[in-house]
Amino acid sequence: MTQPDLPDITTDCAIVGAGPAGLMLGLLLARAGLDVTVMEKHGDFLRDFRGDTIHPSTLDVMHELGLLDELLKLPHTQASRLHAEIGGRDVTLADFSRLPTRCRFIAFMPQWDFLDFLAREAARRPNFHLVMPAQVDGLIEAEGRIAGLRATTPRGALTLRAALVVGADGRNSVVRQKAGLEVESFGSPSDVLWMKLSHQPGDPPYVMGHGGPRQGFVMVDRGDYWQCGYVVRKGSFADVKAAGLEAFRAQVAAVSPLPASRMEEIASWDDVQLLSVRIDRLKRWWRPGLICIGDAAHAMSPIGGFGVNLAIQDAVAAANILTRPLKEGRLAARDLAAVEARRRFPTWATQKLQLMMRRGRRQREASGEERAGGPPGFLRSIARWPLLAHLAGRLVGLGFRPEDVRGARERNSGSAAAI
Template sequence: MMDQPATSRTIDTQCVVAGSGPGGLMLGLLLARAGVDVTVVEKHADFLRDFRGDTVHPSTLDIIDQLGLLEELLKVPHTQAPRLHAEIGGRDVTIADFSRLPTKCRFIAFMPQWDFLDFLAREARKLPNFHIVMSAEVTDLIEDGGRIAGLVARTPDGSVEIRAPLVVGADGRNSVVRAKAGLEVESFGAPSDVLWMKLSHQPDDPPYTMGHGGPRQGFVMVDRGDYWQCGYVVRKGSFAEVKEKGIEAFREAVAAVSPLPADRVGEIRSWDEVHLLSIRIDRLKSWWRPGLLCIGDAAHAMSPIGGFGVNLAIQDAVAAANILSVPLREDRLADRYLAAVEKRRAFPTKATQKLQLMMQSSSKKRQESATKRSGPPSFVRGIARWPFLAHLTGRLVGLGIRSEKVNMAALKAR
């Protein structure tokens, strides 16, 4: 699946984006619609990877609507969640309510990320100045006179150089681009990891998309239609200990916190069906250097709970396109524009990470005093006590700290 022949030794473009996740593809689509020649490189041959952030937030749906693509997107199979729920002490509690959001779509769309990425790539491919190179792994950056001037990627047909006035690192929390650029990372740690697995979905299962239980672990469920994507939260770095106790002990632990029937966990037959997601929260001290910008998880890794990472990546992409599309198109990119993107997105990033760290601090204290106190984190208990707070969490989850709107004038002025 390749638009640009990888056998070309050199490709010249106006912007090369490393990574075809939600942020990278959204940026590529927006820049191409604004008249910028853009090339996206992706190290995998397709988008088919399990257990990725699969939430399309109301703010993202608004962006898709601005682009005139909402009707087509909602034809892609998905589950709509106007509220998120948790089980607390056997009682179903709404922890996030999107019904009062000032948006067209007052729900989160749970859609397999590969379907969402396929949709963005399909729409972007309709534009003659959008190019995507699959099976192209970034191996190095090209530097010229102190500026980043492109990247080098390894493909099945050999190495390819892609030269551009701007390289964008959208290649996730293990970003090669940010490492090769020597950008300094500030890490804030995380007390938990998540073990992902699949359990079958039966007609009489609970009608909610999230659940929590137990004094030490949480349990998250995402409705995929014919199966549940389940996340079991464990102490940071404890997966080896969990495995040492055996698969049967693990099934019993999951059954104890899952609202599904206990025999359902028998579907977890081996450790091959349990996938570790190592949670960490970090961000770059500077998101850019001359000729290079990082966005999304490459700039700021988030905890996966709540889907904040996907939402922030999309918002970063919109802000970057709004600020950079005209300078790129007119060949007058300057450092101040890259700094402006970071300045625009720094506050919502820091505020969201601060919120996640506060939530994790509450969880850590709860774990340390588990013999005296059980149940879900204090912020979840607070929402259960004061239901009106569910609208506030709905706004934070659905829109984020600062939502972005597409600069349609920049897309039309070509």
């Protein structure tokens, strides 16, 4: 039996995607008194190997919202420095100890815990609504602007009319595809194969590590296990699988500081998940009545863990700029353009930095300056000049343009009413 269609819903803002960008924006707009509906295609947040780094800039946002102490009660690990093993010695890649922030560390926290925390906080407000699972099928256009969306839910079809639709549905965004927004791709020469390995006494003492020759190896300490990423040439996963699981274990063991016997925990290819790496961004982030933020507007390489934190900063900027026009019923194209203008430079600069890291290595390999067994050039530079670790810490920890929640400092000091 087919489900009857649900009644049409009208909301101030319809957000597609309950990731970091979508839930943070939903929380901020709901705190401001706007009616917000967030649509998420999955039924829960439990997906492995998502961006799990919460940077100092995001921790500052949580402090401004009065939520930092409660957030840090959740299971997590902290890293005041990021390390790599290069040439058999431990090298500090990024040092956060001198940042002008409240938290001089990165928090490694499973993303599902972070998202669940944001969703619970937002749900304290009766004007916040989270619909999951809900698959967006199309956008509603009226009088030259986007005026809502249509979605399918287990309870039937849903029509949602809104003053603003926000695409925050990730790098494979349905919203940006349905809106016909043009994507500019910058490619990537690599993919990442993610896996879990147990954490044992005597394992390396650092929270994040990187080692190996052409294929890099990253380890993130999750307490009772390591989240490990093995970098391979773009599109080569099929070749890796064709060579067999035993050969793969041997390749990982060759670049991992963990004992080779630990690789037996990779029991089948089901224990290996592919992250297809790409770098892209929209040529324009908006249409009248619609804007994309986070990965939907700009997919990032996992280098530096920038993606989650850029998404959060996008959400803060969008809330700062769009709240008043939405509340006053006068949202215009210039407001959406202002969000893009505010966030385009940090997006461009971060992607430029990631591309320069890869380009520099390819140029050295082509000229013969970098031997096949050497680490990327930017790692060798930091190893040679340790003061660069503080610069890297600032770029990773704060980014190129950290955002403040508008009015948060005044509210925290009691000089203004809460949003």
